[in-house]
Amino acid sequence: MRFFGGESESIFLKSGVLNYSHVPENVLFRDDERSVIAECVKPLLRGQKAYNLFIHGDPGLGKTLCSLDIIRKLEDYSGDVKCVYINCWDSSREYQALVDVGKALGYFFYQGKSSDDVFREIVKRVERIKGLVLVLDEVDKLRDTSFIYRFADALEGKVSLILIANDKDFLLSLEPRIVSRLSVDDLHFKAYSLQEVKEILKARCSQAFRPGAFSDLLLNRVVRETYNACDIRVGLFLLLRSVRIAESNERSKVEQGDVDVALKKLSEFRIKTSLSKLSESEQIIIGLVSASQGLVSGMVFEEYVKEGGKLTKRSFRRSLEKLERLGLLRTEFTGKGVRGQTRKIFLGGKLKYTKLN
Ligand SMILES: Nc1ncnc2c1ncn2[C@@H]1O[C@H](COP(=O)(O)OP(=O)(O)O)[C@@H](O)[C@H]1O
Ligand SMILES: [Mg+2]
Known part of the structure; x- marks a missing residue:
């Protein structure tokens, strides 16, 4: 088996410029x-x-x-x-x-x-x-x-x-x-126009990648997706992922299929960013449910308090309802407890296949 050899030249010039926290020299528009x-x-x-x-x-x-x-x-x-x-x-x-x-x-x-x-x-x-x-x-x-x-x-x-x-x-x-x-x-701050999104991402591409590695045609797909999401980070995510996929296949140019795979991974981006918008308590709750799914809500509350959570039982219940509405949690009535209201809690459809750390 051959582990090394045949490496193509890296597509990246500077991958750091695709970080969400990167502050470019030139801020376009705005x-x-x-x-x-x-x-x-x-x-x-x-x-x-x-x-x-x-x-x-x-x-x-x-x-x-x-x-x-x-x-x-x-x-x-x-x-x-x-x-x-x-x-x-x-x-x-x-x-x-x-x-x-x-x-x-x-x-x-x-x-x-x-x-x-x-x-x-x-x-x-x-x-x-x-x-x-x-x-x-x-x-x-x-x-x-x-x-x-x-x-x-x-x-x-x-x-x-x-x-x-x-x-x-x-x-x-x-x-x-x-x-x-x-x-x-x-x-x-209002959303960017399609043209503005294109120029912002194009400028980032020319700093991040070797010339010609990301064709204009493929960039347009990324631009459209970014424009629809109204979030430049979506574009940065797609650019980085597409290139990583191309590089893992030892190619020095991004192909349509790489962008397709990156697009499929967008749900990963959405979950990460939607979790980051939750309050600290809500994040603790998601972490607890992910560690042991199917616990009844009273036990999740006890664990939550042990973790230093400050919500009252009532606000805790309201947070569970909100997380369920967002599709991040799912609850099932067990038919037991007061009027059969005891619920077991699972990760919701949006998180089911996600590995949370
Ligand atoms: N006008 C712009 N020119 C260049 N890059 C931009 C521009 N607007 C946003 N970005 C990039 O998009 C990403 C998200 O911007 P950020 O300032 O973090 O958004 P917000 O604070 O509104 O959530 C950052 O990487 C940022 O550099
Ligand atoms: Mg910000």
Whole structure:
């Protein structure tokens, strides 16, 4: 048996540019959106009161990218305004988020310090500079929204808060005192046109692959699928998968069949991204059911509590119903328990064939 030999030249020049988190040098289109963000933070450069902004729109439309692009440009332009980007999914607890901001401002001695101590240090440091741009991405994942209030209140005029969420109604879920204190402008990211999707993906292809490896004809299929999904990440997923499939077959050009196989794997992308949109509790529940299918709901609840879950039994039941509606869970009545209402819980149709880790 031959394990090596006959390798064709790699199709990839730089596969990293297909990562969802890659920030390209050139952001295509979105000039209007980027000017709105820039206008919000600009007054800080003159030491004047900046604005706060709430950015919303469906996933995969460049919200994160445009915000990162503007803060990168601002930091290149001036060293007097500090920019901090926080993904609230990773730092959902107030203390962690404060420590992240503190670290970005050069404060590292937070061990044994309370939230108030850390915040006081942050204020001190911001007072020494012209201003702070604080991007709170996926802000709806913050557990304690008083974090937002702290900044708006204590650093009014010196901080520009850029809040990003998918749901345009996020602000309605905040306490009215926070919303009125924030007085945010509003920026919606709309879907890209077919032509725009094409140019974005084409630019990425020419950085990622050797010339000619991905034909225009095949790219058009990926473009159409991406346009229909209204999510650039779908295109990046399909490009990467198609090329990996071609390479595993030792070809130096992508063929139609490779794209077909990649298209079949799109459900994998959809499941991953739909799970990432769930709350932490919902993710715990899915994990528990996946580990032992067919448990009755009371036992799943007990396991959930052992894992540190905070929902009451009633909210837990509501989460189960939501997950069932999304097709991520399936329940079966056992005919036992109070009025025969006891249910066994299984992974739903959407997850049945997925290996969850
Ligand atoms: N206008 C654009 N030009 C270049 N790449 C883009 C553009 N819009 C989105 N992308 C790419 O699409 C992916 C998703 O964008 P992202 O900013 O993460 O979306 P969102 O934050 O709206 O969910 C990223 O890899 C990003 O680089
Ligand atoms: Mg984003």
